[in-house]
Amino acid sequence: MSAEQNLTRDLDQIEGRAGTMLQGVESRAAFMAAGFRALPLLAAVPAAFVVAQLMRWAVGGEPALLPLPFVLLLSLLAPGIPAARAAATARARRISRSRALAEADRQLDLADRLVTADEFLRHGARTGFQQAAVEDAARRSEAAAGAALEAPEAAIAGSRRLPAWGALSLLLLALSAWVSTFEPRHVGGGGLTETAAAEAGEPLDEEAAEDAVTAEERAAPAPPEAVPTERRAQDPAEAKRSESGEDVDDSVKESSGRTGAGRSSGALSSSAASESRSAPSTQGQSSKPAERDKKKRESKKKKERKTGEQPTPERRPEDEQSGATAGKGSSKGSNRNPTASEWQSKDQVTEVDDQEVEDDEDTDEDEEEQENRGGVQPSLRDRRPPVSRDLQIGFGNRPNPDANGRGGPSEQKKSRGVASLVLGVPVPDRVKGRPGPGPTKITQERIEPQAEEAGALVASARAARSRPVPALSSVELGPQLRELVRAYFLARRAAAPPAAAPPARKPQ
Amino acid sequence: MTDSNADAARADAQRFRETYESIRAEVSRRMVGQADVIEGVLTALLAGGHVLLEGVPGLGKTMLVSSLGEALKLSFSRIQFTPDMMPADVRGTSVLVESEGGGHELQFEQGPIVANLVLADEINRATPKTQSALLEAMQERQLTIGRRTIKLEEPFCVMATQNPVEQEGTYPLPEAQLDRFLFKLVVGYPEEGDYREILRRTTGEQEVELSSVSNAETINAMRSTVRQVPVPEHAEDYAIRLVMGTQPGSAYAPELVDRYVSLGSSPRGAQALLLGAKVKALLAGRFAVATEDIAAVARPVLRHRVLLGFEGLSEGVTTDQVVDEVLAKLPVPEEAAG
Known part of the structure; x- marks a missing residue:
């Protein structure tokens, strides 16, 4: 077997070993990289589980959905699945021969000898240096084929995030465990607020009713039959509810709605303070037309229909009942439209200004109109004259009555200061010195010309030339042109005045 | 491809290393320390390029280049660039000389750039007009003056120095000029251990005489080896x-x-x-x-x-x-x- 065949065999063997090793490295690197990329799933699974638990608990179910170890297992599996898939893909990818040999070159410190020899072996005709390179590689390939190759460490980004995501996952698992300890919630027709109100509502209603009665008796003498009528109207309803097994929340709500429409708005409210606030309205407002309440009720119903809230069958008769008592209520002083809404009841007990009540009605109508127009328009309830932002003092001698000098909604400025710019640099009133003469000054003086003696040069004979005279460039004039030039200069000499001495400059 | 070619290549490479090492050792007899700079200058010379040496005065930049000229037995010329230098002072010009018959004729006098090793000392002190006189010589290895074109003898290498500190009255080299230098070497201060040897060699009675260990022909052969x-x-x-x-x-x-x-x-x-x-x-x-x-x-x-x-x-x-x-x-x- 020749040296080249041995080299080829060794290269094949090295390629196989290095390729397998690199495949394993790449598979591990892909697994880790994909796993680190999918780290958020480590926390996403417990987070979703906690949300599901809370939702189930909110609807009254048992919050413990799954055993905690099972959730932990799911959390670990979630990032593991994409990581395993990436690893399998990397494992299936083939490592090129040149890369495998290059890795062997690098690990065995062969300075690309194996890759180069592999390339030169494919050449048909090799130069001397190429052949020498092949033989050089052949001498080392046998040792290289037997040398062990180590799997290089792959640097994987994102490993630093592992503790953070792990901690978050554990935190969510702990939260899940805590949520699992929640008692199943008893849920009826109303919400949380209504449940809370139901727990504390019954005794408060009775006390409030008593207080309201006394307050009304103090404030304005009511018809003696009003309270018994009310109680009579209320008692059958309560009896009916108790019979039908309805929740207490509804009774509170219904009673509130009724009281809102009735003659004593605070009679059955749960707040004593609001009751006391509602008393003056009884005095101040004598009555309101029943048509207005009716219109308002209709608008409320429309809104409910629009928002998709279907009134419960239990509420509808109560609303009607409230509406029936609206007339009575208005005669007692409250012009509010009784509704079964919790927010409306709140308004009823906290706001006493009748003007604002009217505004509320107007606003409701406005909102309805705005919705019909397709958008919410700016509220023009508080139409006030715009604040003058005029900073001027006035026009001429006349003061400007609208200007407050502040440029905004505030009080009249107390001090206006100095209305002109004051220099911060003191400027002297008098400047010492005199005006400069200017950049240039031209003075013309008439000076008589003075004759000067010109030093005459002594003529001397020139030395003989040491070299022949080179050809001088001169303009050769023709006979006619030469005559013309001579005539020109003679004419100029004849026409010129006798030559005068040049004017001498006066010494400066 | 026969083994003889591979053997020849191995022999060329071996000769290259030996010659290189002998040149480096000879230059290092006078130049203390600065091994990286010596290696860089030699590398650029053997690769067929030019070198720009940058360093503060007194670090031996000029001495390095002149030592290299001595060690390589190459024609060496030094051009001290000044602000009033003209391109003709670098490239040469035609001067009027008296002929034998008493007449006059224009005769071309080549400038100092026509040499194997050219030390362009403080090159950034000359105007860009004069600096650009080197452009053709550095890239084309020839000079064109009027209708005359002079082929420069190989090896031709320009080693320019510049001082990075005194920038007043200097003209930074234009990009086209900089691009023609294969290497830019930064000459730093010598190591503490080198100072004693520098003082001993430069303040004593005996001056270090360098012998030529190579010549132009060898350098050209080494350049050829590099290209292979x-x-x-x-x-x-x-x-x-x-x-x-x-x-x-x-x-x-x-x-x-x-x-x-x-x-x-x-x-x-x-x-x-x-x-x-x-x-x-x-x-x-x-x-x-x-x-x-x-x-x-x-x-x-x-x-x-x-x-x-x-x-x-x-x-x-x-x-x-x-x-x-x-x-x-x-x-x-x-x-x-x-």
């Missing part, structure tokens, strides 16, 4: 990607290049990389270029071919940092191919 070294494909790819990595906006440019570099290396940089790598491969006892040979000459080849932008200059980024970053971020072709 084959370059495998993966090494070519590496050199190409390395050059492209210095060009902002290219696929191989790291972020540092995109941000701070305004002009990258030209293809002439890739040629220089391979020529320098061939010398390195021969010196390492190999018969083909490896990627590590290319990486070894990347700094001197690319540092003067990378032009930093304003942001890079203001941030204090050096071209050596840029080259190092490209080397660090550039994958070896086999790894990139996967």
Whole structure:
């Protein structure tokens, strides 16, 4: 077997070993990289589980959905699945021969000898240096084929995030465990607020009713039959509810709605303070037309229909009942439209200004109109004259009555200061010195010309030339042109005045 | 391919290493320390390129080149560049001389650039007009003056020096001029242990006399050997990607290049990389270029071919940092191919 065949065999063997090793490295690197990329799933699974638990608990179910170890297992599996898939893909990818040999070159410190020899072996005709390179590689390939190759460490980004995501996952698992300890919630027709109100509502209603009665008796003498009528109207309803097994929340709500429409708005409210606030309205407002309440009720119903809230069958008769008592209520002083809404009841007990009540009605109508127009328009309830932002003092001698000098909604400025710019640099009133003469000054003086003696040069004979005279460039004039030039200069000499001495400059 | 060719190649490579080592040893008799600079100058000379030596005064740049001239027995000329120097002072000009018959005639007087080794001392002190007088000689290895063209004798190598500190009154070399230097070598201060030897050699009575260990013919043969070294494909790819990595906006440019570099290396940089790598491969006892040979000459080849932008200059980024970053971020072709 020749040296080249041995080299080829060794290269094949090295390629196989290095390729397998690199495949394993790449598979591990892909697994880790994909796993680190999918780290958020480590926390996403417990987070979703906690949300599901809370939702189930909110609807009254048992919050413990799954055993905690099972959730932990799911959390670990979630990032593991994409990581395993990436690893399998990397494992299936083939490592090129040149890369495998290059890795062997690098690990065995062969300075690309194996890759180069592999390339030169494919050449048909090799130069001397190429052949020498092949033989050089052949001498080392046998040792290289037997040398062990180590799997290089792959640097994987994102490993630093592992503790953070792990901690978050554990935190969510702990939260899940805590949520699992929640008692199943008893849920009826109303919400949380209504449940809370139901727990504390019954005794408060009775006390409030008593207080309201006394307050009304103090404030304005009511018809003696009003309270018994009310109680009579209320008692059958309560009896009916108790019979039908309805929740207490509804009774509170219904009673509130009724009281809102009735003659004593605070009679059955749960707040004593609001009751006391509602008393003056009884005095101040004598009555309101029943048509207005009716219109308002209709608008409320429309809104409910629009928002998709279907009134419960239990509420509808109560609303009607409230509406029936609206007339009575208005005669007692409250012009509010009784509704079964919790927010409306709140308004009823906290706001006493009748003007604002009217505004509320107007606003409701406005909102309805705005919705019909397709958008919410700016509220023009508080139409006030715009604040003058005029900073001027006035026009001429006349003061400007609208200007407050502040440029905004505030009080009249107390001090206006100095209305002109004051220099911060003191400027002297008098400047010492005199005006400069200017950049240039031209003075013309008439000076008589003075004759000067010109030093005459002594003529001397020139030395003989040491070299022949080179050809001088001169303009050769023709006979006619030469005559013309001579005539020109003679004419100029004849026409010129006798030559005068040049004017001498006066010494400066 | 017969084994005789391989034997001849091995013999050439062996001769190359021996000659190289003898030249280096002879120059090192006078030049203390600066092994990297000596190696760089010799590598550029044997690769057929020119060298730009940069360093503060007093580090022996001029002495290195003159020592090389002595050791190689080459014609050596030194041109001290000054601001009032004209191109004719470098290339030569026609002068009027008296003929035998008493007449006059124009006769061409060649400039100092016509030599084997040309030391262009403080090249950045001459005006760009004079600096550009070297362009044709460095690239084409010939001079054209009027209608006369002079072929320069091989080996021809220009070794220019410049001082990076005194920039007042200097003219930085234009890019076209810089690109013609194969290597730019930075001459640093000697090591502490070298100072004693420097003082002993330069302040004593005896001067170090260098003997010529080589000649022009040998140098030309060594250059021929260098040209025969084959370059495998993966090494070519590496050199190409390395050059492209210095060009902002290219696929191989790291972020540092995109941000701070305004002009990258030209293809002439890739040629220089391979020529320098061939010398390195021969010196390492190999018969083909490896990627590590290319990486070894990347700094001197690319540092003067990378032009930093304003942001890079203001941030204090050096071209050596840029080259190092490209080397660090550039994958070896086999790894990139996967």
